[in-house]
Amino acid sequence: MSMTATQAPPAAPSYLTDGFTLRSWLLTTDHKRIAILYLVSITIFFFIGGVAAALMRYNLIVPEGMIGSAETYNRLFTTHGVVMVWFFLVPAIPVTLGNFLVPLMLGARDLAFPKLNLFSWYLFVFAGLVVLYALFAGGVDTGWTFYTPLTTLYSKGHVVAAAAAIIIGGFSTIATGLNFIISIHRLRAPGMTWYKMPVFLWSLYATSVIMVLATPVLAMTLLLLAFERIFHVGVFDPAIGGDPLLFQHLFWFYSHPAVYIMILPGMGVVSEIIPAFSSKQLFGYKFVVWCSVAIAVISFLVWGHHMFVAGTSVYSALVFSILSFMVAVPSAIKVFNWIGTMHKGFIRFDAPMLYALGFIGLFTMGGLTGLFVAALAADVHLTQTYFVVAHFHYVMVGGMVSAYFAGMHFWWPKITGRIYPEMWGRAAAFIIFIGFNLTFFPQFILGYLGMPRRYHSYPADFQVLNVLSSAGASILSLGYLLPLAYLTWSLFYGKRASANPWGATGLEWQTSSPPLTENFLSVPTVTEPPYNYTPQGAVQPNV
Amino acid sequence: MSETSLTYEFQYSSAQHQAETAVSGMWLFLATEVLFFGALFLAWIYARHWNQAGFDMGAQQTSFVIGTANTVILITSSFVYSAGIAFITAGNSRRLIQFCVIAWLLGAAFLVLKFGIEWRDDFARHLFPGASFSIQGPLRSGAESFFVLYFFGTAIHGLHMVIGLALVSWIILRASRHDFSASYFTPPLVVGLYWSFVDMVWLILYPLIYLVGRGP
Numbered sequence: 001m002s003m004t005a006t007q008a009p010p011a012a013p014s015y016l017t018d019g020f021t022l023r024s025w026l027l028t029t030d031h032k033r034i035a036i037l038y039l040v041s042i043t044i045f046f047f048i049g050g051v052a053a054a055l056m057r058y059n060l061i062v063p064e065g066m067i068g069s070a071e072t073y074n075r076l077f078t079t080h081g082v083v084m085v086w087f088f089l090v091p092a093i094p095v096t097l098g099n100f101l102v103p104l105m106l107g108a109r110d111l112a113f114p115k116l117n118l119f120s121w122y123l124f125v126f127a128g129l130v131v132l133y134a135l136f137a138g139g140v141d142t143g144w145t146f147y148t149p150l151t152t153l154y155s156k157g158h159v160v161a162a163a164a165a166i167i168i169g170g171f172s173t174i175a176t177g178l179n180f181i182i183s184i185h186r187l188r189a190p191g192m193t194w195y196k197m198p199v200f201l202w203s204l205y206a207t208s209v210i211m212v213l214a215t216p217v218l219a220m221t222l223l224l225l226a227f228e229r230i231f232h233v234g235v236f237d238p239a240i241g242g243d244p245l246l247f248q249h250l251f252w253f254y255s256h257p258a259v260y261i262m263i264l265p266g267m268g269v270v271s272e273i274i275p276a277f278s279s280k281q282l283f284g285y286k287f288v289v290w291c292s293v294a295i296a297v298i299s300f301l302v303w304g305h306h307m308f309v310a311g312t313s314v315y316s317a318l319v320f321s322i323l324s325f326m327v328a329v330p331s332a333i334k335v336f337n338w339i340g341t342m343h344k345g346f347i348r349f350d351a352p353m354l355y356a357l358g359f360i361g362l363f364t365m366g367g368l369t370g371l372f373v374a375a376l377a378a379d380v381h382l383t384q385t386y387f388v389v390a391h392f393h394y395v396m397v398g399g400m401v402s403a404y405f406a407g408m409h410f411w412w413p414k415i416t417g418r419i420y421p422e423m424w425g426r427a428a429a430f431i432i433f434i435g436f437n438l439t440f441f442p443q444f445i446l447g448y449l450g451m452p453r454r455y456h457s458y459p460a461d462f463q464v465l466n467v468l469s470s471a472g473a474s475i476l477s478l479g480y481l482l483p484l485a486y487l488t489w490s491l492f493y494g495k496r497a498s499a500n501p502w503g504a505t506g507l508e509w510q511t512s513s514p515p516l517t518e519n520f521l522s523v524p525t526v527t528e529p530p531y532n533y534t535p536q537g538a539v540q541p542n543v
Numbered sequence: 544m545s546e547t548s549l550t551y552e553f554q555y556s557s558a559q560h561q562a563e564t565a566v567s568g569m570w571l572f573l574a575t576e577v578l579f580f581g582a583l584f585l586a587w588i589y590a591r592h593w594n595q596a597g598f599d600m601g602a603q604q605t606s607f608v609i610g611t612a613n614t615v616i617l618i619t620s621s622f623v624y625s626a627g628i629a630f631i632t633a634g635n636s637r638r639l640i641q642f643c644v645i646a647w648l649l650g651a652a653f654l655v656l657k658f659g660i661e662w663r664d665d666f667a668r669h670l671f672p673g674a675s676f677s678i679q680g681p682l683r684s685g686a687e688s689f690f691v692l693y694f695f696g697t698a699i700h701g702l703h704m705v706i707g708l709a710l711v712s713w714i715i716l717r718a719s720r721h722d723f724s725a726s727y728f729t730p731p732l733v734v735g736l737y738w739s740f741v742d743m744v745w746l747i748l749y750p751l752i753y754l755v756g757r758g759p
Contacts, residue, residue: 103554110554112564178571186564187554212571216579224586224695233672233691234684235586240672241684241691246589250582518553 014417014514029114030517035100035415037121041128042088042096043484048132049083050477052076057439057473060466065456073456074141075157081144082162083135086169087128089396090258093265094176094211095124097407098204100415102180104508104515105198107189107524112182120175127169134161143454145255148236148247152228160229163222170215173261177211180204189507191526195289198506198530199282202289203268206296210257210264214300218254221247248310252303260299262396263363264292266403267334270356273410274338275531276504277353278345282531284337291330298327308379317376324374331367335360346535350502351425355406358433362398366391369444384454387447390440398436405432405483412487413497417514420494424486432479438472505532549727562729569733573740580744583696587751590688597685600678602756604670604686605693609661610753613653617742620649624711628735631718634725640718643731646738647711654704657697665690689756696748703741710734 015032018024025033056076059067067073099117103110111117134140140157142150151159184205188197224235225247234240236247275282282288304312304320338360347353369391373379382388405428412420442465447453451462458466500509505528511520555561591598627642669677671694672687714731717723723731 108554110552112554113568114552114554116568174575178568178575181571182564182568186560186567212575213578216575217582220579220582220586223699224583227691227695231673234688235590235691235695241594241688243590243593246586249589250586253582 013517014512015517016417016514018517027118029110029118031099031103031111031114031117032415032515032517034117034121035096035098038091038095038099038124041121041125042092045083045087045128046092046480047484049080049088050480052080052083054473054477056080057470059456060458061470063458063460063463063466067456070456071141074143074454075135075139077454078140078143078157078162079135082131082140082166084396085144085258085262086166087124087131089262089400090173091124091169091176092262092400092404093269093407094180094204094207094261095120097200097269097404097411098176098180098265101411101508102183102201102204103187104414104511104519105201105506106183106187107192107507107520107526108183108187109518109520109523111179112186113179116175117179120172120179123168123172123175127165127167127172130161130168131165134158134165137161145251146222146225146247147251148225148228148242148244149238152225152235152237153239160226163226167219167222170219173211174215177208177215180208181212189524189526193526195286196526196528196530197289198268199271199285199288199292200265200268203264203271203292206292207261207264207268209296210261210299214254214257214261217250218258221250221254224250245307245310245312248307249303252306253300256303256306257296257299259392259395260295262400264295266359266363266400266407267292267331269403269407269410270338270359271334272504272506273352273356273406274341275533276410276502277348277350277356278342279348279533280341280345280531280535281529281533282337283340283343284333285530287333288337291333294330295327298323298330302327305374305379308376309383321374321376325371328367328371328374331363335364335367344535349426350409351420351422351429352406352410352502354426354429355402355409355432358429358436359399359402359406362394362402362433362436366394366396366399369394381450382447384452385447386443386451386453389453390443390447393440393443398440402432402436405429408483408487410502411508412490413501414508414513414515416491416494417497417512418490418494419497419501420490421486424482428479428482428486431475431482435472435475435477435479439469439476440472442466442469442472505530558727562727565729565733566736569736573736576740576744580699580747583692583699584747584751587692587696590692591755594685594688597682597687598689599756599758600682601670601686601689601693602752604665604668604678605753605756606661606664607753607757609656610749613656614745614749616649616653616656617745620646620653621739621742623649624735624738628728628731631723631728631731632725636718636721636723639723639728639731640715643711643715643718647708647715650704650708650711650738654701654708658701662694662697665694693752697752700741700744700748703744707734707738707741710737 015030025037028034056073059065059073065073137158140159140162142155142157142159184201228235228237228242234242236242236244238244271282271288302320302324304316305324308317373382373388373391409420409425446462446465451458497513499512507524510524549558551558551561623642624646627639627646630638630642665671669675670690672690676683676687678686711734714734717730
């Protein structure tokens, strides 16, 4: 069957024009509309977390702290961490691009459990309201890691409300992951074998495995924490018979794999974009997909590297150190694959590609500095300093947020049916890259020099680097506000997008932009491998 | 309802495709539950490892008779529910309802025994950790840890039981509206998986609470 047969005639209503009432949005089970609902929600949280970060950088302009209150500063970085980790980074790509694209890429009409999908959004919104209550009723001062016994005994903040919000949000994450795994197993279009699936789907599959298997552990841990705090009984508090190390083990058993929940979808996005803008097949497809799986598996075995200085045995530290080095291998393989894809390709530097290239550079930097802190001796010096802060921001913000923007620009024409302004897109990609490096590179040096994280004041010697970092943060925030402005503008004034404006492969480009409510007029049949790009100027091989 | 019961959502190719997918979804959900309770069991074993004598002291205060009776009740309940499913595969809706009602009553009996009698007795004997905890001496801390996990674990398991009872009620209600037949019984099947899983959790809690500390 010809693929062009699945293109919608212009008269067919898209998912956006299929009902205009509030009810048609709030009670929708259409995965594409739920993706939009999520997009609006997480964008709000992204800017709440961003404002908290901006205030932190504002405070750190002078050594004694512009805000002048350690208590306020503690609440700011906790707000920033909690909101960014659980209400932006963990859900970001899966619930927006994932929700929108998984059925389209599979050649399916929806996810396996559409009502569960809508329910997950309501859970997310409910969790969001609870966390906003916790933050605006006075905040939490414990840091996003909720270490005991600080959280259970000494903290005066709204720890239980914040924990409840994270537990509820966690069930939303579990619902999303479950939906993706089952959909990928059960709803692949005829001919869509596992090795014909785009890497984005493989990445989300690996991500979902972590979501469904790690998140419940966090839920149980935070329930125990709340139980201890409410009833003053000993689970984690050593003064009343508990064990704080147990909390750290359980917390990081979730929270380290969660780092890969955040980065794996970004790797998937980049794996879609690089071949499309290099006009070449993805180099080493099977290596890329199995590296995603390998990362997901190994991610469960490295949590102990957060506890090198917490009093664990030296043998456990050695093993966790080696395993942490091992998890870097599949990530590095992927970086080489992306570079191999570009090699001798016909590269176009449109905005999605610029963001994707930014991702590769910043992710590599974040990944390599991760090896510094995986090494036992170096970690003793670097742990709890700004080096660690810079390291994971290179991965989370430089890597993941860049990938999120890359994907958002790449699929924006598909999602909205509108073309975003290209020049603004490229300008924002550059501004974000520059602002990001200026913000976080000085923090590597600060950490190396010994500045500890989470302090509202610092010795005057560190001021120059801190001012540089704060200046970078202001550029970065401009870079993040720009897409908000021009993408919103393009919704109303952007040019209409064709079905496949980038000339990309993948089933999502073979339906109209924006897609129909039922995605495809007739169920597509897949016969070609993924990333079947023809190199520009190459002679078609005779088969 | 019977004429609509074989319809399926537009992302599926057949009613059977949808039914099998629902069952696989429940299995995956149960995998998340394994990890959820797994964290509790890990915490339990970890804490016991450091306070073995105290944990055993605590365990010896629990009611072996009620715990064992509850284990028998739950296993029977799962068995009865499974028998109900066997009947609906043969198209016997009436037997499904009867067996679900028995399974529900057994589940409710568990809750009454556990929380109405056993917990009340535990509170009366000051076994809830805190200032008035009844076990004194060097083993107090370990015994308190035991009872922290005892009360927490049984409460979380009890919550799962309550959800299970609500789901079984829903099955009874739908079956009484003749929603299920020999060709459509996905909801009883899916709820049955959950119901049996909650029993499985108890089968780990039971030895942790009542048996391990009573060993020689």
